[in-house]
Amino acid sequence: MSGFLTLLKNRGLLASQTHEHLDELVPIFEQVAPPEHMKTAYVGFDPTADSLTIGNFIQVLGLKRWQMAGHRPIALVGGGTGLIGDPSGKTQERQLLTKETVEKNVEGIRELLGRLLDFDEKRPNRAYLLNNADWLTKITFVDFLRDVGKYFTVPYMLAKESVKSRLETGISFTEFSYMLLQAYDFKYLFENYNCEFQFGATDQFGNITAGIEFIRKTLEKQAYGFAQPLILDANGVKIGKSQSITIWLSEHKTTVYKFYQYWINTQDADVERFLFYFTFLSENEIKEIIAKHQQNPEQRYGQKILAEEVTDMVHGKSKRTLAENASHILFGGDPTQAKVETFQTLASEIPFVQMDKQLLHEGLKVSDICVSLGITTSKGEAQRAIEQGSIYLKNQRVIDKFMKVTANDLLEGGYLLFRKGTKQYYLAQFI
């Protein structure tokens, strides 16, 4: 019988593990594992921002998968470690965050994780959300050096990749000590929550093993860990960085529409892998989706499923539907059929201007509206653009460069949709 690690491995989500037999230790159960078999695992989230990126999302999903396999997940927000700064994967010393910022960030992440995992107290393997500030800020420096520092040799710490890679460029004592704090976290959770497992991204592996070592030395008990891979797209680019824009999980940082679009824009070469990584669909379901996708790749069937699944998970179905409708309008749909809510969604995604309805009485020239909306910088340019056939009103090409818009042209809610070229949209509302 295969366990949780096999599940991850089959989906391409296992990069490394601390022990060979981990798979047997964590069998997969329906919903809830019997108490004697229930295992607890934690993942730490660094509060460097008030939200998480889709890079962190892999770890959140890891916790979710863990919970779905009947075990208990703990999401640990680093309110304490965030004050120090994790050197893992960083090439430079980081600016310290203020305590206020860290607290604000912790709250943002807390809110997000609260939606993504099941914290229902009736569920025996309910998730926990903890903040290491609760214990890390209480320990005194001298105690820390005696109780934690004594168990780590400097050569051991220097050998860790997170430190080693920084020896040339410099690393402060503060960041150097980071792994001790994370080790302390693990021990704390091990003792207080019976948490035997920790996982994270591959760059966390060094910190994870430090914790296991610490638990073995101080408690003479065995803890375990594994790492999920860093996800790259087919071009070898880290996911969630489209043209240097980070894709966040919170709506206030990345709108639902942009989030949805990010997944829709997945390359064909990545669709199958991403379905394995970011959804809970079974292998058979994914194979079917891919088979269907390949019959008409231009339909983006696979991307649509991916975008729907992921957006539903993060933002909920109703918001996903709005984003979907907005996408539909912007990519070939008929705007005359669109509802007011769709335009409201669009208004925050594309250049949007409100104008006075009175202007339409005499009829308003398209070329004038082009300037008001910022489609073109001058009327002359607008007229040339129309001559070249690049201006569209309600997805219909404007042919007459002196064409006037009247109140009869308005769509639901007084909206009017313009387009320049193939995909630059502009929205006006006449009120």
Place this chain on the structure above:
RNA sequence: GGGGAGGUAUCCAAGAGGUCAAAGGAUGCUGACUGUAAAUCAGACGUGCGCCGCACUUCGUAGGUUCGACUCCUACCCUCCCCA
């Protein structure tokens, strides 16, 4: 401190008294093609005007010479190079 070169449109870069809104590239924009891709071909590209035309503004800044200045003169500002 001494000597030299130069500042032109989004960027690079021609122009050396009138035919200059200013060659040629590149980027960006648009059209065709296409799967919300790349490549390719084509077009417009200072501003205004119901636009095969006319007017206005622009070649570092401010003055001047001239019928006429991106081009000549003066001063100033800035950049780069060489020598000390």
